[in-house]
Amino acid sequence: MKVMCIFGTRPEAIKMAPVIKELKKHEDIETVVCVTGQHRQMLDQVLEVFKIKPDYDLDIFKPGQSLTDITVNSISGIEKILEEERPDILLIQGDTTTVFSGALAAFYQKIKIGHIEAGLRSGNLFSPYPEEANRKLVGVLADYHFCPTDANRQNLLEEGYPDEKIYITGNTVIDALKYTVDEDFDFQDEVLNNLDYENEKIILLTSHRRENLGEPMRNIFSAVRDELKDRKDIKVVFPIHLNPKVREIAHEILDEMDNIVFVEPLDYLPFTNLMNKSYLIMTDSGGIQEEGPSLGKPILVLRNETERMEGIEANTARLVGTDYDNIRKNLKDLLDNEESYREMAHANNPYGDGNTSKRIVEIIKNI
Numbered sequence: 215m216k217v218m219c220i221f222g223t224r225p226e227a228i229k230m231a232p233v234i235k236e237l238k239k240h241e242d243i244e245t246v247v248c249v250t251g252q253h254r255q256m257l258d259q260v261l262e263v264f265k266i267k268p269d270y271d272l273d274i275f276k277p278g279q280s281l282t283d284i285t286v287n288s289i290s291g292i293e294k295i296l297e298e299e300r301p302d303i304l305l306i307q308g309d310t311t312t313v314f315s316g317a318l319a320a321f322y323q324k325i326k327i328g329h330i331e332a333g334l335r336s337g338n339l340f341s342p343y344p345e346e347a348n349r350k351l352v353g354v355l356a357d358y359h360f361c362p363t364d365a366n367r368q369n370l371l372e373e374g375y376p377d378e379k380i381y382i383t384g385n386t387v388i389d390a391l392k393y394t395v396d397e398d399f400d401f402q403d404e405v406l407n408n409l410d411y412e413n414e415k416i417i418l419l420t421s422h423r424r425e426n427l428g429e430p431m432r433n434i435f436s437a438v439r440d441e442l443k444d445r446k447d448i449k450v451v452f453p454i455h456l457n458p459k460v461r462e463i464a465h466e467i468l469d470e471m472d473n474i475v476f477v478e479p480l481d482y483l484p485f486t487n488l489m490n491k492s493y494l495i496m497t498d499s500g501g502i503q504e505e506g507p508s509l510g511k512p513i514l515v516l517r518n519e520t521e522r523m524e525g526i527e528a529n530t531a532r533l534v535g536t537d538y539d540n541i542r543k544n545l546k547d548l549l550d551n552e553e554s555y556r557e558m559a560h561a562n563n564p565y566g567d568g569n570t571s572k573r574i575v576e577i578i579k580n581i
């Protein structure tokens with residue numbers, strides 16, 4: 215059996231890596247790995263951490279690439295590779311433009327598609343944008359849907375997908391996370407090593423969503439700046455996404471803060487360990503909404519909608535949106551109200567037991 219995995223960005227790589235490792239344990243499966251290179255440095259960081267050497271690298275990355283650039287260049291590159299390799303099944307993970315392009319290219323050649331992390335829905339096509347649409351489009355094209363949770367399965371059933379093509383597997387993000395967190399972790403970066411995690415409250419901040427670029431992102435950063443202005447013993451650590459549009463807004467608003475530490479995108483190991491040592495997390499990321507709760511870290515979700523309601527329902531995450539006043543109010547509450555903090559700071563992991571990749575590979579072998 216030949217299985218091909220295609221991915222292109224940091225989060226896909228993190229979540230696909232455990233599946234590739236598992237596939238490679240099976241001698242009766244030939245595993246072919248293709249990256250589009252939608253991300254470059256942020257993808258290469260993950261490939262290095264998990265020691266994955268792609269068989270194909272389309273290297274489509276261009277600074278300032280548009281969604282159309284990514285789609286067109288991915289599809290035409292993937293087409294040639296699929297023609298040459300003719301895998302029995304193509305695996306894709308998540309909701310990026312690489313994922314959509316991979317699914318469409320495979321559909322055109324009538325190659326079976328397995329969608330990992332299927333069935334997540336926010337209910338708003340424009341939030342997250344364009345990811346909600348990518349998920350729905352990929353759902354239509356996919357033959358097998360590997361859902362992290364039962365709620366994801368229900369979403370697909372409501373859309374009319376046949377139950378026998380839907381599998382509840384958990385999320386491979388937990389497989390990856392299981393091996394990374396170490397209470398005595400030493401960062402290679404001295405700035406991170408020198409932070410006083412015992413006596414200071416460290417807030418981990420990330421933001422990159424397309425629908426937040428512009429005014430919503432200005433609101434987020436202004437609220438953080440203004441709420442923390444006169445507070446002592448609090449630091450914000452911001453591993454800043456490489457998107458120049460994010461960097462411009464972040465520097466414009468946060469440079470004046472003397473308690474913010476900007477760092478470059480972190481490798482997966484230091485990043486997860488930084489999550490583990492933080493007091494709370496503020497983010498618009500998808501993956502971090504899954505990792506944070508299992509580490510018992512309260513998360514303020516900087517989006518108006520989320521397709522990951524499990525953390526919100528368990529009260530380890532709060533959907534605070536991008537409204538300036540609401541972000542300040544919730545940040546203040548978590549910093550000043552110990553009971554609020556305690557209520558949120560409990561471990562909750564609805565996303566899997568760390569054996570999701572094993573489960574997916576077993577299913578593939580039996581279809």
Ligand code: UD1
Nearest residue numbers: 223252253254255256257277278279310311345456457458
């Ligand atoms: C993409 C995904 C998003 C995912 C995110 C993870 C789409 C439409 N979006 O968004 O779902 O949450 O990845 O981070 O697929 N850049 C670099 N080097 C890199 C990566 C990015 O310089 O290694 C810069 C480039 O200027 C690039 C910009 O970031 O143009 C945006 O990258 P892009 O892949 O278009 O979208 P993301 O916002 O990263």
Ligand code: UDP
Nearest residue numbers: 225228453479480481482485499500501502
């Ligand atoms: N991550 C990382 N380094 C960072 C920031 C995030 O390794 O500096 C990891 C994080 O642990 C998670 C994934 O990247 O697994 C999330 O990626 P991102 O927020 O870029 O994308 P999303 O999940 O929103 O699609």
